[in-house]
Amino acid sequence: MIHAAIKEAIQKYSGELTELRRKFHREPELSWEEFKTTAFVCEYLEKLGVHYRKTEPTGVIATIEGGKPGKTVALRADMDALTVEELNKDLPYASIEEGKMHACGHDAHTSMLLIAAKALSEIKEELPGNVRLIFQPAEEVATGANELVKQGAMEGVDNVFGIHIWSQMPTHKVSCSPGPSFASADLFTVTFKGRGGHGAIPHACIDAAIVASSFVMNVQTVVSRTVDPQQPAVLTIGKMVVGTRFNVIAENAVIEGTVRCFDPKTREHIENQLKHYADQVAAVYGAEAQVDYIRGTRAVINDEESANLVQKVAAAAFGDGVLYNEKPTMGGEDFSFYLDQSPGSFALVGCGNPEKDTQWAHHHGKFNIDEDALTTGAELYAQYAWAYLNN
Template sequence: MGNLKASVKKYEEEMIAFRRDLHQHPELQWEEFRTTQKVADEMDKLGIPYRKTVPTGLIAELVGGKPGKTVALRADMDALPVQELNEGLAYKSLEDGKMHACGHDAHTAMLVTAAKALKEIQSDIKGTIRFIFQPSEENAKGAKAMVEQGAVEEVDNVFGIHIWSQMPSGKVSCVVGSSFASADIFTIDFTGRGGHGAMPDACIDATMVASAFVMNVQAIVSRETHPLDPVVVTIGRMDVGTRFNVIAENARLEGTVRCFSIETRERVKKAIQRYAEHTALTYGATAAVDYQYGTLPVVNDEKDALFAQKIIQDSFGEDALLQEPPTTGGEDFSYFTEHTPGCFALVGCGNPAKDTEWAHHHGKFNVDEDAMKMGAEMYAQYAYNYLNN
């Protein structure tokens, strides 16, 4: 354990430099070609064999000196279509309208550093460590594609990390049970009958229909789901109308559903369909609902989460362990735990002195880089302890 901590500390400057390089050159989902190659170059230096996945991403394997199980470590790599607002930052994004606004650059750098530390004790490792560098997390499709390309075949356990600006630097959380919510997307098209704005009696106003639905749909949360079962239904976009004096014939709404229960998820889906159809019927319009399943909830295996909590306390002290409440944010890490046991940890990076408490996906998001060595060590310690203990 001490050797891994010392190794991570030794590589800290390299880790920060690697992260800053990725931050300056952000790549959106399925476009992470440069990032994938940068990781491949590091694996080549270490002599760790790997294969690239399609179209982007990489899976590497470190085979220990003794036989044993296989544990997988996952880091995501994609950036967001967000304009960086961190003026004066030496490593500010060089890509207009693109930014690592969620910390995936830090995840990638931390996992590369963990690979370096584990390589130094390869002969002592009982089993195999698989490093999964995943593309396209932000659209919830990358993990599924990696699973389809064999990322968790013959894997006994999987562990992932997300840097977390809502938690203070120096704290790590890995809760038992629900961690991230499911994240679904729905689109509703209301069709009425358009016409002149001065003659509403001859029309069916799609604006009225869509507005009524937006106001009514929150009753699903307040009246059709259990009050102790968290659910979010958000309408994030509404496209309706063409001109000030034209009554709209069509309206399109786009929204998302977040929850922690598969049963609740199905209930909400059916309710959205019912609310849309009945609201449209009330006004004489029609409704077409397209509901797309996104990620499953991330639910940490109890045994694995407690195992991770012990590592946090042993590595960083009892005060470092935090029980962060579940978030209704989505994480496609759930596609990995759908196939094999595992858990997902949060590493705090919020530091007011360094202005790193901005929300994820904000243009001023940044990472307290002092927290990255904790993330790299968590990756390495989890894999080593799982295999050797």
């Protein structure tokens, strides 16, 4: 199950792996702007002799062709950064782009997959099948995976595997349980239209601020009183814009929020209830409501056979003590679009170490990783591909 040459190669290239991660961290690029990162990945793969093609406008799809016939397994890494200001100014590899930062670990993912590709290339004649490499843009805006699927990333793929570095888990630990891993992530906007007027004559107006406030308070009962308590779900109002001036009764109110859950029926129910609540609250006050509901990423549900293989590979490569049972998160991940095309799984690799100050939450300005976790992730990528093709 474990290829000794892969382990040896990952260790041999550990220094390069760290330098790659630091390079990407210093030079973050936002979603659909990963032009320099894309060019670097292409150049790196070309040196390895790996066939690749750029996707539009950014991203790379490549294939390591094995020396023997067999199936095709895909390995995915995302590449985009966030609009977050780096607070780790003392780091020698701190972001040089003001207001941009790899605050989620995608710099680590890209680096790990490049080194995994290097290790797999060295044993490609032994591979009974092919390894598809997906360097994906725009995960943070939940549109990259779907676009790469449209551009052929999953054509001919029998299984897909992805990794996310995880600061909430101890360094080196690996978690990949069958079933739910990441929640679906939807966005909604509710617009209320009332009738504005002078603050001194409220009886002649329909106050959109009152309507919106009533909706915000009441809509929380969609989860607490209409969803099965054994079905995890979150409905969050993140933004509300109401009114223009202190003595003018608001005519319009705009509310934005998100819905997270794991069950498709629960997802549909919340969407319908949200629209129902908006209409009914507006009707009470004589206002009008419009709901725009955008379905984002689907829930990431790990295939049982694939997740079990990840656990076996991790235990064989790093010892039984490496396995960790991280609970499903309400965070979203567009890896779900790949799972719509083939079975697969999504693993978490711990990078949290309080002694190195790497326990900060993802998307925080002080987020950083314990770089000792990089070799764990790179080897897990490569060993999983080897094990799947030989399984």
